[in-house]
Amino acid sequence: MATMTMVQALNAAMDEMLTRNGDVVVLGEDVGYFGGVFRCTEGLQRKHGRTRVFDTPITEAGIMGIAVGMAAYGLRPVAEMQFADYIYPACDQLISEAARLRYRSAGEFTAPVTVRAPYGGGIFGGQTHSQSPEAIFTHVAGIKTVIPSTPFDAKGLLISAIEDDDPVMFFEPKRLYNGPFEGYHDRPVVPWSRHPASEVPEGHYAIPLGKAATVRSGAAVTILAYGTMVHVALAAARDAQVDAEILDLRTLVPVDIEAIEASVRKTGRCVIVHEATRTGGFGAELSALVQEHCFHHLEAPIERVTGWDTPYPHAFEWEYFPGPARIAEALRRVMEE
């Protein structure tokens, strides 16, 4: 089995689906000849042709509207938003159209579009290249929201997303594209080749949407995380020397409530981490779900460790980023209760 970076794994997923299914097309700004600014679509146009993988004008709203029309025809478009920060112009087509097309036409028309968007900070992208807007989409009925944290998951989840008959918002943690990031900005990035989850099988495999992964078993506290924060949470649990169980949610909608419930009932404590701003973030939904489903099992108040409610600042990335120290602090707090 080959080791791959997340970029290579995503590329392999699209390559596999373009090969298997003649209805799959890949479109977006710079995704064709150049292979995407993050190189995720490198070589796909050369291999599959210009009508299967093609560059688009710079209009996210246009890309999304075109993708909805293509999906209504019967294709399975994979649309790349160059940065998740640029997705807002596409929101009307995604939220008002793609998400509701099945509902409003009672299943006569559907929009099985996969929207890929690199999200999150840690690359000095300032406030326009660092956002984590996943909560906006988790609030929309009709869209599924998926975020991988490893090359293995990235390929399997992207294949599932493309095969899914509903629109899927697929956020890619760009800080993890080339290596796992544990949140220590002053340490060198370890390449994916030294991480077990970079072993990516050849060919087709699918990781079902809606299923979380237990990335670390533990008995004292449950950490709910996704994307980059899975790796940061692992580092924090190690630093705090807490017997934490870490769930990588992988899919935010529909979220794996069974896994969350089983883990929190076992540990009695819950820390939720995400990089996005706190207020109205997906952590709020997770917190409410844990309260609804596990209240009588809780031994400490639920903690949230998140980005601050500010735009992502360029010079103060590391103060903004919820790193291992902040998570470790929260772990210690819940363990004191």
Add this chain to the structure above:
Amino acid sequence: MDAPLPCPAPLSLHVPEPPQRPGSEIDFSALSVPPAGAARRPDTDCSAADMTDLAYDLVRVLDDEGHAVGPWAPALDPDTLLRGLRSMMTVRAYDERMQRAQRQGKTSFYMKCTGEEAIAVAQGMALDRADMLFPTYRQQGLLIARDWPLADMMCQVYSNAGDRLKGRQMPVFYSSREAGFFSISGNLGTQYSQAVGWAMASAIKGDTRIAAAWIGEGATAEGDFHHALTFASVYRAPVILNLVNNHWAISSYHGIAGGERTTFAARGLGYGIPSLRVDGNDFLAVFAATRWAAARARANLGPTLIELFTYRAAAHSTSDDPGKYRPENAGARWPLGDPIDRLRRHLIGLGIWSEARHEALGQEVAAAVQAAGKEAEALGTLDKGPFHSARTMFEDVYKTMPWHLERQRRQAGI
């Protein structure tokens, strides 16, 4: 150093105003209506640059006497012409019945297309049955031209037990995959780029079907209009981009959408899209222009923009009172006339129609609409039901119902 400039006059903002408001005389004299038959008909492989005149002119076929004249006269057989007339009359009778039903409280809302019947009917007939249509809420004539059952449309308006859309959409937001009629959105203009995407998909797959989209002149200010033109031009999408200029976006006259400075058809020229401006009340002109654009699309020559120049004779919707913002009965004085009357006169001139037959047809379509109405009302109306089970509210959000919707459905007790 330069001498100081004299103090300029203060700047002032131009806010477009329609020429007439309620209480003033109806006056369309400023409107320039070229004679029928005068506009040239270029070859379908003509470039946008070589037909700029047609984006400012007005393609007209039927003259004031009802004769079909000029190079755009489509030479349709009597059967096609009579089907067109019947469909337009059906649309009008349907609109009247459904408007009345709304006034009787049987539904919440309705939108007529009075004065614009030629557009949807002629265009629906000029396209192939398999082509995909991306309409606005004022192209009910497309469904009728495709012989879609009136009772089915009425069930949608009533949100009743027979509504295939399960009571989810506002009245007139039809959808029929089988009729090639794309689900209507209330967010204006979104269908435009979707139609281009559909057309691009058809081209990618080597299909022979084309797409057609409609937008109102007001909604051309929406981004989707411009995204659609960019994509259609860039990828030479096999799509017909129709733009219905009926002069009124609710109470805002077309000057507010940019219609004072140029034509709406001219918007296409900047994108390199061949563009036509067509008399939208002229069944034959609309038919011919649509056929021309369809031939271009089918020959891989790419998109065409067609501005259909017409007038919204009725209110915007049952929630609107046009007497508050424009002179009463302005629609009746529209210089391009009534599309049904114009086709009727043409048919009589051809010797294939008569006033007596026209009257009989009027009674026939009224009876058909009435029968469909009874059929639909037997399945329920919005004020009394019956409806689908409220349980269906949770269906079709996703292909399979996820746990949280299952749970909410149980909480709702349905």
